[in-house]
Amino acid sequence: MTRKAKEEGTRSPMAVLGIETSCDETAAAVLTVERKILSSVVLSQDEVHAPYGGVVPELASRQHLHSIGYVVGECLRRAAISLDGLDAYAVTLGPGLIGSLLVGLSFAKGLAYYCQKPLVGIDHLEAHMESAFLEHPDIPFPAVALVVSGGHTSLFFLKKRLDSKLLGRTRDDAAGEALDKIAKFLGLGYPGGPVIEKMASAGDPEKFAFSLPRMKNSSLDYSFSGLKTAALKWIDETKMSKNHPHLGDFLASFEEAVVRALLDNLSRAVQEFKPVSLILCGGVARNKRLRLRFEELARSSRLSSFIPSPQFCTDNAAMVAALAVEKLRTGKKPGRVLDLDAYPRFIISTE
Ligand code: KG4
Ligand code: ZN
Numbered sequence: 001m002t003r004k005a006k007e008e009g010t011r012s013p014m015a016v017l018g019i020e021t022s023c024d025e026t027a028a029a030v031l032t033v034e035r036k037i038l039s040s041v042v043l044s045q046d047e048v049h050a051p052y053g054g055v056v057p058e059l060a061s062r063q064h065l066h067s068i069g070y071v072v073g074e075c076l077r078r079a080a081i082s083l084d085g086l087d088a089y090a091v092t093l094g095p096g097l098i099g100s101l102l103v104g105l106s107f108a109k110g111l112a113y114y115c116q117k118p119l120v121g122i123d124h125l126e127a128h129m130e131s132a133f134l135e136h137p138d139i140p141f142p143a144v145a146l147v148v149s150g151g152h153t154s155l156f157f158l159k160k161r162l163d164s165k166l167l168g169r170t171r172d173d174a175a176g177e178a179l180d181k182i183a184k185f186l187g188l189g190y191p192g193g194p195v196i197e198k199m200a201s202a203g204d205p206e207k208f209a210f211s212l213p214r215m216k217n218s219s220l221d222y223s224f225s226g227l228k229t230a231a232l233k234w235i236d237e238t239k240m241s242k243n244h245p246h247l248g249d250f251l252a253s254f255e256e257a258v259v260r261a262l263l264d265n266l267s268r269a270v271q272e273f274k275p276v277s278l279i280l281c282g283g284v285a286r287n288k289r290l291r292l293r294f295e296e297l298a299r300s301s302r303l304s305s306f307i308p309s310p311q312f313c314t315d316n317a318a319m320v321a322a323l324a325v326e327k328l329r330t331g332k333k334p335g336r337v338l339d340l341d342a343y344p345r346f347i348i349s350t351e
Helices: 003-008 046-052 057-079 098-115 124-135 175-185 192-200 225-238 247-273 288-300 318-329
Strands: 015-020 025-032 037-044 088-094 119-123 143-148 153-160 163-169 277-281 304-306
Touching: 015 057, 015 098, 015 318, 025 057, 025 318, 037 057, 046 057, 057 098, 088 098, 088 124, 088 318, 098 119, 119 124, 119 318, 124 143, 124 153, 124 277, 124 318, 143 247, 153 247, 163 247, 175 192, 175 225, 175 247, 192 247, 192 288, 225 247, 247 288, 277 288, 288 304
Parallel strands: 015 088, 088 119, 143 277, 277 304
Antiparallel strands: 015 025, 025 037, 143 153, 153 163
């Protein structure tokens, strides 16, 4: 209950402010405990990193520092709520770029400590999975989730809410990273995923034959470095360039190969773990070819499928606040505000 509500003897709806700065988006969102999004602000740094063809960590942290006050202020203004009206804070702890994470964490710690409110530390991959529940709170369990972004490509088994087990993850590049790197190599722009999607839309996905990576034994891990090397070889052999007449066909074939590799393992996970639902999330889940194929796979396996709307696939803070609401609802005690620490690498338990 807020001080004002206490004074007036009324109860205001509980609200949580989420903050996300794990990579190159500065984001803040306010959610009520009923999971209603009061506001969600995402400030992209694409223009800062575009000249370099990828995220420059040092520039990312500096840009977060520059933007965070504005983004949080604008988020509160749009939600028509003051710091006094918030009941808890949530912030991404990792995995991500450590300098960027520390900006969001320090800012959130300052707010929570000053306001004497709980601060919930959030894992970025769990937050991506939570994004599917924003619009579909009743996803049936068990579910298998494919989290596919610029920094991560992982498969999880979800037994129930807040109970996920890692089934496989990339051993080298993430799928989004592979798309970004090929786009960078061809000088097409950053981020590469959306650029490739646009240029590939009229191309022939069967023009260039990519063979799919396969792990030894029955591992559900991914590897995209082989596909990337094969793409670089095609680029070299065909003298592929920005103005090549078959650029669209080449990009469509590469995008198709990435999608096939992603769904190949998902399909094996379905056979092994027999879920009733499939979830697709993370920045690359914005890709139309992937969305379409994913839904086809779910349909042919007679499973329900859930993909967040595009604005909740890429990094945002609504998923961060939503996961905090869920954790607080189930009685999970947040740690002491000043004890929370950021982590650069993946640490979800595989038990
Ligand atoms: O989830 P996200 O915003 O950040 C990380 O957690 O990494 O994902 C960013 C990634 C980038 O690699 C970007 O190229 C990719 O998502 N991406 C796409 C599309 N939109 C964003 N990839 C393919 N098709 C898209 N439409
Ligand atoms: Zn992300």
